[in-house]
Amino acid sequence: MKLSLTINGDPYRENVESTQTLLGVLRDDIGLTGTKWGCLTGDCGSCTVLVDGRTVVSCLQLAAQVDGSTIITVEGLAGRGRTMSDLQDAFVRHGAAQCGFCTPGMLVAAEQLIRDGIEADEKAIREGLSGNLCRCTGYNKIIDAVVEIAATRG
Amino acid sequence: MTAAPVAAPAAEVFRPADVAEAVRFLADHPGAVPIAGGTDVMIDRRLGRLSTGWLVDISHLDTGGIVRDGDDLTIGATTTIRSIETSRELADTAPALVEAARVLGSVQIRNMATLGGNLCHATPSAEMPPPLLVFGSSAALAGPSGERSIDLADLATGPGTTSLAPGEMLVSVTAAVPDGIGSCYIRQTIRWAMDLAGAGVAASVETDGDTVTALRVGLGAVSPIPMLVPGLDDIAVGHVLDPDVLAEAAARARDACSPISDARGTADYRRHVVAVLTARAIRIAAARARGTWPIDRLAPPNGFDPEVLPGRENGPVR
Known part of the structure; x- marks a missing residue:
């Protein structure tokens, strides 16, 4: 099927299998490999992207269902002409990435929590990020970074 | 790679x-x-x-969203769990539904998952059936030969199976939410997030002063299909919710369920948990019915809230 998507501000028209997942389209058809494939059953959150301003796990998202949607992946967080967003910068300063595999999903999920106005509260942010697993278990630094940006943007 | x-x-x-x-x-x-x-x-x-x-x-089909009309609260099947979690209307009128929605999966899962999917997948531990059952809900089905309405209690017929006829789909669920009804949903899990319930308990209470006029308790994860506890009217209606009535209701819930032993706990443990959670859920629902529960305060996921409800029967699960 023909699929029209706006991804990180750019229009795409792709010819894809109708049962392809959004994750598969992003990585295989379009080559945006920042979004990671992990568990493929919606548990780990490493494939998190924004679809029309809502976080979804793209491994469970049928691409056919989001035809015409606006997608933001980790590659689109910085915005054009910038090297990193404030949140990405905070992740670096706090040492919030160890192996880095969960980082794209963490960044996208946290970015949307902050955009939705989450309080700069550790408990709320831990709950909000409970769908993103870090197998290095480096959660404290991730939470610190997100709390900082929730506070500075709030 | x-x-x-x-x-x-x-x-x-x-x-x-x-x-x-x-x-x-x-x-x-x-x-x-x-x-x-x-x-x-x-x-x-x-x-x-x-x-x-x-x-x-069917994700894009309009099934009506969340609409309150008098005592009837109708939720379309394609409404996302996140929409239920964040609904102002539901927080005011049926907090049990909000409490069930907010513990389901993760934010990402709740943004995608729908009420209809949660009900029609018919997982015994599904979060949404117990609170809907305590509101005496009906399910509107559409099929090739027209529409029909069934009692929501008759939708699931076993783990993973439903009474939907070939070609039929769930369109919406209508709950009866009279003014002043108090409700609550709490559950036991091994982890706080991204976990299925070992036992889920919903309660709804209606009162006239301190006297109970209606009491329902719905159970999830402790029987092949979500269920209402029978016989609660006999012990509660016309009475004040004193410790004896609470203990009897908890015992009836414990005796009515039929949990299995699995990774989430042994059958004996889950029966014990059902009794504890039933007493907690009824107390919280009753406090809401009487207006003594703080507005906008959701129950903790396991209902243990000693700040608002002190007392031994609210104590930690042992």
């Missing part, structure tokens, strides 16, 4: 324009499966539990 996987081979997606076209297609294509949020269907396909030639995408 392996290439990112496709969902499954040899399948296609049909996107109907409306409910009528969806049920016609489902009736004409035996084995076709409706897909909304996909958080169960896609996993079932990935794990080989579901093979089908056709997926019928």
Whole structure:
């Protein structure tokens, strides 16, 4: 099927299998490999992207269902002409990435929590990020970074 | 590096324009499966539990959203769990539904998953049935020969099976939410997040002063299908909710359920937990009915809230 998507501000028209997942389209058809494939059953959150301003796990998202949607992946967080967003910068300063595999999903999920106005509260942010697993278990630094940006943007 | 996987081979997606076209297609294509949020269907396909030639995408169909009309609260089947979690209307009138929605999966899963999917996948531990059962809900079904309404208690027939006829789909659920009804949903889990309930308990209470006029308790994860505890009217209606009545209601819930032993706990433990959670859920629902529960305060996921409800029967699960 023909699929029209706006991804990180750019229009795409792709010819894809109708049962392809959004994750598969992003990585295989379009080559945006920042979004990671992990568990493929919606548990780990490493494939998190924004679809029309809502976080979804793209491994469970049928691409056919989001035809015409606006997608933001980790590659689109910085915005054009910038090297990193404030949140990405905070992740670096706090040492919030160890192996880095969960980082794209963490960044996208946290970015949307902050955009939705989450309080700069550790408990709320831990709950909000409970769908993103870090197998290095480096959660404290991730939470610190997100709390900082929730506070500075709030 | 392996290439990112496709969902499954040899399948296609049909996107109907409306409910009528969806049920016609489902009736004409035996084995076709409706897909909304996909958080169960896609996993079932990935794990080989579901093979089908056709997926019928109903995620974009308008099933009415969340509407209150008098005592009737109707929620469309394609309403996301996140919409239920964040609904101002539901927080005010039926907090049990909000408390069930907010513990389901993660934010990402709740953004995708729908009420209809949670009910029609018929997982015994599903979060949404117990609170809907305590509101005496009905389910509106659409099929190739028209619409019909059934008691929500008759929708699930066993783990993973429903009474939906071939070609039928769930369109909406209507709950009876009279003014002043208090409700609550709490559960026991091994982890606080991204976990299925070992036991889930919903309660609804209506009162006249301190006297109970109606009491319902719904259970999840402790029987093959979500269930209402029978016989509670006999012990509660016309009485004040004193410790004896609470203990008797908890005992009836414990005796009515039939949990299995699995990774989430032994049958004996789960029966014990059902009794503890039943007493907590009734107390919180009753406090809401009487207006003594703080507005906008959701119950902790396991209902243990000694700040608001002190007392031994609210104590930690032992």
